[in-house]
Amino acid sequence: FFFELEFQLCNDEVKQQHNFSANFNAKILIAEDHPVNQKLIKALLETKGNIETTIANNGQEAIGFFKKDKFDLILMDIQMPVMDGIEATHEILDFEKDEEISHTPIVALTANALKGDRERFLAAGMDEYLTKPINKEALMNVIKKFSEAKLKSRETLEKLEQEEMQEQEEFLNIEIEPEKPAVENKNMIIAKHNMLE
Numbered sequence: 001f002f003f004e005l006e007f008q009l010c011n012d013e014v015k016q017q018h019n020f021s022a023n024f025n026a027k028i029l030i031a032e033d034h035p036v037n038q039k040l041i042k043a044l045l046e047t048k049g050n051i052e053t054t055i056a057n058n059g060q061e062a063i064g065f066f067k068k069d070k071f072d073l074i075l076m077d078i079q080m081p082v083m084d085g086i087e088a089t090h091e092i093l094d095f096e097k098d099e100e101i102s103h104t105p106i107v108a109l110t111a112n113a114l115k116g117d118r119e120r121f122l123a124a125g126m127d128e129y130l131t132k133p134i135n136k137e138a139l140m141n142v143i144k145k146f147s148e149a150k151l152k153s154r155e156t157l158e159k160l161e162q163e164e165m166q167e168q169e170e171f172l173n174i175e176i177e178p179e180k181p182a183v184e185n186k187n188m189i190i191a192k193h194n195m196l197e
């Protein structure tokens with residue numbers, strides 16, 4: 001058994017194409033039962049310097065990692081032993097709802113793309129899907145799509161926070177006195193206490 005990997009020389013054009021990951025530290029959970037696919041996806045992702053990967057061998061393991069850690073993206077194989085990708089997705093969505101945490105994008109991985117698959121995966125609550133064998137460009141496009149969404153939501157959040165702070169400052173329009181160090185306060189209390197005795 002053997003397989004071929006195609007490597008691209010890192011010229012300026014390629015560097016520029018993948019520049020998006022330069023200011024994005026992604027943590028990606030790979031739920032995939034096949035060891036060759038695990039290695040291949042991990043290798044594809046980790047050539048991009050700041051992408052960190054965690055591998056789960058089935059849906060149940062994926063849920064375990066998901067509950068313990070915060071990921072930016074989950075790559076979810078559909079066919080896995082113990083627990084498949086659809087069931088694991090349901091559990092993850094239930095957990096997000098129960099814990100009121102923000103949604104982590106889930107990308108389905110499927111070997112045999114059948115008609116209606118995309119609709120089926122989206123209906124199951126998945127955000128996108130990729131067909132196996134994984135195409136490098138398609139994988140990078142998906143990561144780019146979700147990392148840009150993340151950066152955008154972070155920018156919006158920061159902007160809202162700034163605006164809110166500005167409004168508060170304008171409303172209060174007072175200078176806040178710096179707090180006195182705790183030690184000084186404590187000594188003062190002791191001194192006061194001694195005077196009373």
Ligand code: MN
Nearest residue numbers: 033077079080
């Ligand atoms: Mn599988």
